[in-house]
């Protein structure tokens with residue numbers, strides 16, 4: 050996937066719905082006001098690969114299934130995913146090095162078999178809905194920011210293209226891992242949108258200024274009365290970023 054993109058091309062809209070018709074309608078209404086669509090567990094569980102292909106059409110697709118299992122199983126899932134022709138897909142970094150290496154190999158081979166350009170293979174670090182207290186409650190005493198840096202370094206070392214992180218960690222990851230490591234960032238909240246369940250969030254402009262490659266934005270666009278206008282407003286706010 051190209052890295053030199055205009056503001057709206059950096060937005061992948063999260064179509065989190067069980068309703069096929071609604072997802073299709075949003076994808077159509079948003080058209081070129083976003084760079085691509087993100088389909089994840091909610092939509093995929095309801096509609097499967099066929100549904101994903103139907104809604105994505107020819108649009109760039111981020112397949113957000115966050116695979117997390119033993120290496121052999123994840124490798125198989127990554128191969129199967131190639132038939133949905135994603136430009137990005139992901140696993141969980143906490144699955145560890147062997148799992149990520151198996152996923153990277155499967156992505157290379159699977160893309161070739163499917164006759165597509167190899168998608169960016171990303172690893173989810175720490176979900177943006179979690180804060181330090183949440184991590185502590187599951188026995189993880191390291192602050193989220195440190196854990197993200199640790200998992201991102203492991204991801205880079207395992208041969209993946211980049212990570213999914215919160216906007217709060219972008220600057221540190223850019224310093225740690227350089228300009229080519231891909232940072233795909235959910236937890237984006239314009240000042241005028243509700244925070245919802247996102248705990249490590251920031252505005253689109255702040256995320257772009259910090260060095261994000263792609264912003265994943267769902268409800269601030271999809272729950273708006275006019276989703277295309279909301280996407281254009283966000284792109285305009287991003288354009289003002291240095």
Ligand SMILES: O=c1ccn([C@@H]2O[C@H](COP(=O)(O)O)[C@@H](O)[C@H]2O)c(=O)[nH]1
Pocket residue numbers: 063064065089173175176177178213214235236237245247265266267268269
């Ligand atoms: O850490 C993560 C990883 C993935 N997501 C996904 O991004 C979108 C965000 O949607 P909003 O409506 O803008 O909150 C959603 O599909 C999540 O599954 C994330 O939020 N955080």
